[in-house]
Amino acid sequence: MATFVLIHGGxxxxxxxxxxxxxxxxxxxxxVAPDLPIEDGANGVAEYADAVVAAIxxxxxxxxxxHSFGGLVxxxxxxxRPSRLLVLLAAMIPRPGEPASDWWANTGHESEVDMEADPIGAFLHDVPRELxxxxxxxGRPHEGDSLGKPWPLAAWPAVPTRVLACRDDRFFPLEFARRVSRERLGIEPDVIGGSHCVSLSRPKELAARLDAYLTAEQQPAG
Known part of the structure; x- marks a missing residue:
């Protein structure tokens, strides 16, 4: 058994x-799936991490x-905290010193749909309509006054890392996600079907994939 710490998006x-x-x-x-304190504009990724560590x-x-913005946290x-595995799910992947507010331009992000005009089409197009x-x-307001602060780590943490992209993601299209993962981590991402919000559209499949990652990490080398 492991403890899965699930960090939500913006x-x-x-x-x-x-x-x-x-x-x-x-x-x-x-x-553990805590709410990040995103409604207070004085908080940034360091304070979000504080909240997660406290919940653990x-x-x-x-x-x-x-997931998504949670990739920065x-x-x-x-x-x-010592961790067995880090999984970036349809996630923003930061670089040392990079402010969250600069990530979009630095990665050349372009969504396939207008997230403000059609949020369901951007994030939830394969989720049952009522859900x-x-x-x-x-949804909660995500105040961003502190998101111009540099991402605080000088280097990626020494923990096995997997990147999982969503094949049908319209917000972080698959080829975009692949390019960012390769450029920033040198990791070829795995792919799962589903939209950006795959935890709502394919929870059973996603749970099986996460469980399989854990099993793979436990296998002896060679």
């Missing part, structure tokens, strides 16, 4: 993982999963 909450959490618990794992408490055997958690509307209703 403007969201731990609720986005409620289906995935049930699937991971059914596989015998513990789950004394738990060990950590698998840290960062997850490595900070791994730097502070997608509930997800939008549960």
């Amino acid at each position: 403007g969201s909450s731990g609720w986005e993982y409620h289906l995935l959490e049930a699937e991971l618990r059914a596989l015998g794992h513990d789950v 408490g004394p738990r060990e055997d950590l698998v840290v999963v960062g 997850a490595p900070l958690v791994c730097d502070r 997608a509307e509930e997800a939008l209703a549960k």
Whole structure:
């Protein structure tokens, strides 16, 4: 058994993982899925990591999963707490010293759809309509006054890292995700079907993939 630490994306909450959490618990794992304190503009990624570490408490055997904006927070958690694995799920991948506000231009990000005009089309197009509307209703304001601060780590944490991109992601299109992962981490990402919010559209499949990552890390080399 491991403890999966699920870090949500921008403007969201731990609720986005409620289906995935049930699937991971059914596989015998513990789950921590805290709400990041995104509504206070004085907070940035370091303070978000503080909140995650506090939620973890004394738990060990950590698998840290960062989704979307959570990809900026997850490595900070791994730097502070011993972790078995770091998984970047449809995630922003930072560079040392790079402010979150600069990530979009630095990576040449272009979405396939207008996320403000059509948020369901951008993030949730394969999620059942009622669930997608509930997800939008549960969104929270993400204040960004501190997001111009440099990303605080000088180097990537010394933890095995996997990148998992979503084949049908319209917000972080697959080829974009592949390019950023290769350029920034030298990692060829794995691919799962589904939209940007794959934890809502394919929770059982995603849980199985995360569990398989953990099993692979436990196998002896050679």
